[in-house]
Amino acid sequence: MIDPRNTKLARFIIDKAVSAKKGDNILLRLTDPLGSPLAKEVYKYGVLKQSNIHVDTWLPDTGKFFYDHASKEMLERKPEITEFLIGWCDKVVTIVADSNSRDLSEVDPKKVIIRQKVSRPIMDKLLKKTWTLLYYPTHSMAQESNMSLEDLEDFYFNACLQDYSSIHKKLEKMKKILDNTKEIHVVGNQTDLKMSFRKRYFVPDTRQFNNIPAGEVFGAPLENSVDGYIYYEFPSIRMNKEVKGIRLWFKKGKVIKFSAEKGEDTLKASLDIDPGARRVGEFSIAANYGIKRFMNNTLFDEKIGGTIHTALGKAYEGKEGGGKNRSAIHWDIVKDMGSGISGENTKGSKIVVDGKVVLVDGRIII
Numbered sequence: 448m449i450d451p452r453n454t455k456l457a458r459f460i461i462d463k464a465v466s467a468k469k470g471d472n473i474l475l476r477l478t479d480p481l482g483s484p485l486a487k488e489v490y491k492y493g494v495l496k497q498s499n500i501h502v503d504t505w506l507p508d509t510g511k512f513f514y515d516h517a518s519k520e521m522l523e524r525k526p527e528i529t530e531f532l533i534g535w536c537d538k539v540v541t542i543v544a545d546s547n548s549r550d551l552s553e554v555d556p557k558k559v560i561i562r563q564k565v566s567r568p569i570m571d572k573l574l575k576k577t578w579t580l581l582y583y584p585t586h587s588m589a590q591e592s593n594m595s596l597e598d599l600e601d602f603y604f605n606a607c608l609q610d611y612s613s614i615h616k617k618l619e620k621m622k623k624i625l626d627n628t629k630e631i632h633v634v635g636n637q638t639d640l641k642m643s644f645r646k647r648y649f650v651p652d653t654r655q656f657n658n659i660p661a662g663e664v665f666g667a668p669l670e671n672s673v674d675g676y677i678y679y680e681f682p683s684i685r686m687n688k689e690v691k692g693i694r695l696w697f698k699k700g701k702v703i704k705f706s707a708e709k710g711e712d713t714l715k716a717s718l719d720i721d722p723g724a725r726r727v728g729e730f731s732i733a734a735n736y737g738i739k740r741f742m743n744n745t746l747f748d749e750k751i752g753g754t755i756h757t758a759l760g761k762a763y764e765g766k767e768g769g770g771k772n773r774s775a776i777h778w779d780i781v782k783d784m785g786s787g788i789s790g791e792n793t794k795g796s797k798i799v800v801d802g803k804v805v806l807v808d809g810r811i812i813i
Contacts, residue, residue: 450484452604456659457488459608461496464579464656465538469497474536477504482544482583489540503532507546514554522561530569539578545587551687556716559686560775563720567761567775574763581607581659582746591743602740606660606747609737611653617734618651618664620813621805625649625666628801631730633755635784635796637678640697642668642730647769662735662750667762667770671700673727677757680789681741681748681781688713693780701725702759717759723774728762731755731779732798734811741788745779753786753809755798785809 461467473493477486486502493500513521533539551559582588582603589599625631626648633640649666652658674697682691692708702725707714718725736752749756761777762770783789784796785808798806805812 449488452608453485453488456604456607457485457492460489460540460579460659461492464659465540465577467493467496467498467538471498471538472536473498473500474532474539475500475502476539476541477502477544478542479507479544479546480504481546481585482542485583486542501532508550511550511554514551514558522558523565525565526569533569533572537576539573539576541578541580542583543580544583544585546585548587548591548684549687556686556713560716560720564775579656579659580746582744588744606738611661614662614734615651615653617811617813618653621664621732621734621811622649622651624800624805624813625664630801632799633677634799635782636680636791636793637694638676638782640673640675640677642727643672644668650768658746660735660738660747660750662738662752663731663733665729665731667768667772668727668730670726670772673697673700677782679780680783680791680793682743683745683780684743685713685717685778690714700727717776717778720775723772724760724776726772727757728760728770728772728774728777729758732806739788745781748781749779751786751788753784754781755784756781
């Protein structure tokens with residue numbers, strides 16, 4: 448029996464996220480057959496829209512085998528089929544369904560970095576298309592979020608299928624305040640960070656829904672403007688490994704010092720990928736107060752109202768966003784600015800934009 452919520456979400460994806468039309472070439476990427484219930488509905492509704500849909504499904508539990516046995520030549524070989532498919536399509540829908548979210552945790556990170564560098568030019572082409580990315584609830588995702596699968600499914604569909612109109616209005620108002628600012632000053636738990644957005648403009652993610660759920664407004668700081676230090680209360684999964692208690696110190700836009708309470712070797716490996724990995728490609732303020740718990744899944748956690756996140760590495764291009772930083776990575780790391788969800792003492796957190804306070808203890812003030 449088809450869960451009607453899959454059908455409703457599929458229609459949202461086709462109608463809102465990628466705005467499918469007759470004749471569109473749509474690439475539907477599915478990381479594991481566990482996501483088939485949603486993928487099938489996306490496929491069906493896309494066909495009804497008279498779009499041309501190609502389904503690219505990956506085999507489960509093959510990633511580690513590849514990294515364990517692939518030669519250096521194989522690791523460095525460009526994925527030509529993926530490149531062809533990205534070139535063929537007009538729009539991309541990616542559904543991530545994890546059967547094991549930590550299956551690559553024992554893989555040598557140097558091998559993963561090689562593949563990231565090889566794949567980066569193709570992913571850059573993807574980002575210039577109309578695209579959306581979302582997860583699908585699985586037992587692995589339920590374990591990561593400390594929930595039963597049934598409870599996760601209820602949470603997931605409520606988060607993804609909420610009424611975004613009020614969030615969108617708030618994000619548009621925030622954009623007007625944040626655009627072309629001389630200085631944004633972030634003050635919080637073990638944090639004092641400044642950055643500039645002169646001639647840079649912010650993007651409400653509810654305009655296009657590149658991620659589902661949505662609920663953030665993001666921009667790219669001037670590459671040499673980030674100064675100060677920041678501590679991230681929320682852990683982050685990088686290369687299938689948990690990195691926790693991250694602290695970064697910036698000078699003239701570059702990370703000059705770093706530490707982590709757990710996974711510091713993974714943090715170091717990521718920062719050393721290329722020069723752009725030590726710079727901030729994105730700064731974002733979240734306004735989705737419908738997400739009320741930590742999921743250990745960045746796609747959800749970075750939208751929690753009362754949080755911010757910065758991304759190390761690649762900046763989004765374009766008239767809005769307008770960043771110039773280039774890197775093989777784009778790593779979003781979430782900080783609690785008073786939401787209370789992290790469980791740490793974040794009282795006194797605030798964001799000051801050109802002298803005007805816009806957030807205090809997790810509450811957005813417009």
